[in-house]
Amino acid sequence: MFARNNFARVALVVLAAVCIPCIAQCSEHGEGVSAAATVVFSIGQFPITDSVIMSWAISLLIILAVKFSLRGEAQIIPPRGQAMIESLVGGLRDIVEPVVGRKAFGIVFPCLLGYFFFILLQNLGGLLPGVGSIGIYSGGEFKPFFRPANADLNATLALAVVAFFAWAYYCLRCAGVRGMYFEIFGNKADKSEISSFVYGALFFVFLGVGLIECISILCRIISLSFRLFGNTFGGENLLHNMYGFSSLLKNIPVVNYLSYLIPLPFYFLEFLVAIIQSFVFTLLLSVYIGLVCNHGDHEKEILKKEEYGYNS
Amino acid sequence: MAISNVLMFGMVDFSGLLDKFGIDWHLLLIQSLNFVLVAFLLYRFGFRSVARVMDERREKIELGLKYADDMKREKAAFESSRAQRAESARREAEGIVKSAKDGAKAILEQGKMELQQQSAGMILNAEKEIARRRKKILGDAKAEIGTLVVEVAKSVLASQMTDRDRNNYAAMAEKMLP
Amino acid sequence: MGIIAEITGNVRDIAIGVVQAIGCATAAIGVTFVGTRAVDAVGRNPGASGKILVQSILGMALAEAIAFYALFFSK
Incomplete structure (x- = not known):
């Protein structure tokens, strides 16, 4: 057990020692992802970028997945797909309800659910194989067909702007002009x-x-959009650089079999980041709403705390 | 947080940023419409019914738990009342048996007493009768013997005796007889 | 991105590199504080782990934003 652990440790240190200069080299060679999304084609005046294509594809997938996991109407005794969705919805409800406040919760929750599922699945979709690597070379430049939707500032800015308007709408509805x-x-x-x-x-x-x-x-708006963009874009860069690093090893005879494993740990990291970032976006939006709408519940909240013995 | 944001707002050259990240209002519009559409469809055809069903199920579970609680309480109440009734019935039965025993004893006693009284009365009556009859017989015998003595003496002394003597003799005879 | 590549240029590029490095480092320190305190709090009061998780993720997100400001706005 210990021997294996030590081996793992040594391997990690060696990997890191080799990795860091190589990452630097990869980025010098321009292997990173461009900051702006590339236009694949355009419909009339509307440029369709790789990010938009990905966004549409994942949106379609989300809708189909929910439709097929629910099989029409939801049932009292949940089938497997419905149980999964329910556990996500219930977990989010338990976390968000005390933040937003009982009063605003009913009208706000659908929006928050939409944000959570949309961002989560877009982020996870960015980890699919082929994203960022399927494309064409034109004019000496590689044009990918797919790019994680949230690795484009347009998408995250759109999300943040919609979130801002949603925030304004919910706050006006709950607190009124005077309250705001x-x-x-x-x-x-x-x-x-x-x-x-x-x-x-x-x-x-x-x-x-x-x-x-x-x-x-x-x-x-800026902080929400840049947080999500930075995380997804950074993650995409990380994965690409790791892939470029592993392609550097391909010329060495024995090590080249190992090269496929190099991006693997970072996929786990990005998996975690995808979940956390979607959660953070949803939670921040609900906090912003709760700052304005959640006033009446405070005493109840304190009472509840005492009831559950949080302070013990 | 607020202050740092405001400072940041003042210092950043935004137009350069917009170019660098390829911000285009067309793309913004496409992405926001896409998100709004997906969120609406998800809610309309997915989460609304899921949320409703979850609420429904919670209500049902609550009702079921309440029902089970009620049933338990009812059962406990029934059990206790049954035990009470059994206890009271046992006590009642004991009382009945005891009173029956007492009654039987009393009746027996009474019968005995009556019998004794009756027999005592009968004995008394019999004694009285005996005494009366003896007295009567004695009286009869006295009278008859007296008359017999008088008759004999009269027939013996018929001629020499006066009426006064006769009466004296009769009285004497009577005195002498027991 | 080419963060390291930028250090090889002129003074302005070096300054940008330094700003990005300091921004990321401070963000990392902030996230560390939040994480440490969150772990402490959960250790003291495991029953409140759900609420602490929410608070700590919020704090981490706010601290982390500094890193992105430094990275994206420093050019």
């Missing part, structure tokens, strides 16, 4: 504790805070 105004610009000081002059002066302070808050809210 109070949440952003409103004077949160307690009138009974301070003099009216200070209260009036604080109005301007909170107005300034509200302006900063507005920019911060707009920044959420």
